[in-house]
Amino acid sequence: MTSDEFYKELSYITAARNDRLQFSELVLNDMSLFPNLISISFMADDTASSKAAWVLEFVCHEYIYAIIPYLDFFTNNLNKIHLESSIRPIAKICIFIAERYTSKQPNPIKKSLESKHKEKIIETCFDWMINDHKVAAKVHAMETLFLLGKETPWVHPQLLDILQQDFHHQSAAFKSRAKHILNKMKKLKNL
Template identity: 60%
Template sequence: MSLEEFYKELSYINASRENRMKYANMVLNDMGLFPKLIDILFMVDDKVSSRAAWVFEFVCAKYIYAIVPYLETFTKNINKIHLDSSVRPVSKVCEFITKEYYSKNPNTIKNTLSPQHKERIIEACFDWMISDQKVAPKVYAMESLFLYGRDNDWIHPELTQILEQDFQKQSAAFKARAKRTLLKIKKSNARSLKKS
């Protein structure tokens, strides 16, 4: 299937879970479509890019290693994503990548996620935290930043400051997650102090 044909195919997607899954399965059954999916995802001003983002999230949820050969392209371009309906799935995929990187089991993401890739994901997550985003991308960014903060001692203080500043202005869902994250940061800091 050519890029144009796949683009046309994606333009038929609606927001239903079944529909997104149908197209994700199409990609999972023909991984030759994955680079085309990424190309369409980064047509950032086009509404079809959001549909590609929905499918991209579902593909990565099922098989996160599909992203491995495209980590450079993905991390270089995530900061260009700006449509609300694209930001949420892309921030979710960043969380998938981060969780896989910090998983206890050896895996390909641990071996291929470079310091530069991590830096770009961290930067995108902080951008989502401080910009006018909906709750979901902020929650996914919060989780990713908490994990990256284990290895980067500057992240937890920055994240804590943002969460405490935004707390009163945000929704109940944000507040609940922020409380949980602040508690995890406190526990993590206490463990670090014990070790030293």
């Protein structure tokens, strides 16, 4: 499938979970399509980027290691994503990366994620937290910040400040996840 054909096929995807799942299976079965998928996901001003990001999330959920050769590209372009429908799935991919990186089990993400990548993920997640974004992006960002903050000492105090400042002005979903993250930070501190 050419890049143009791939782009055209993306235009047929709807937000329906089944559509996203089917397209992600297409990519998972032919990983030569992955570079096109990640490239389109970061065409920040193109509405097709959101559809690509939806699929990218599903692909990364199944096989996060596909992103390793693209970590520089992914992290260097995180801050360019501005469409809300793209931010949520990209923020979710940040969680997948952070989960693997902070896992106790050895894995390729632990070996490949460099400090420059972590810094860009952390910076972008803080931007998502403090700027006017939908709750899903903020929830994913706070989870990523909690995970990466386990070994980056300044992250948890900053996250704590943001959660406490925003707590009373946010939705029930934000408050619920914030309480959960605050409890996890408290347990870490008590260890």
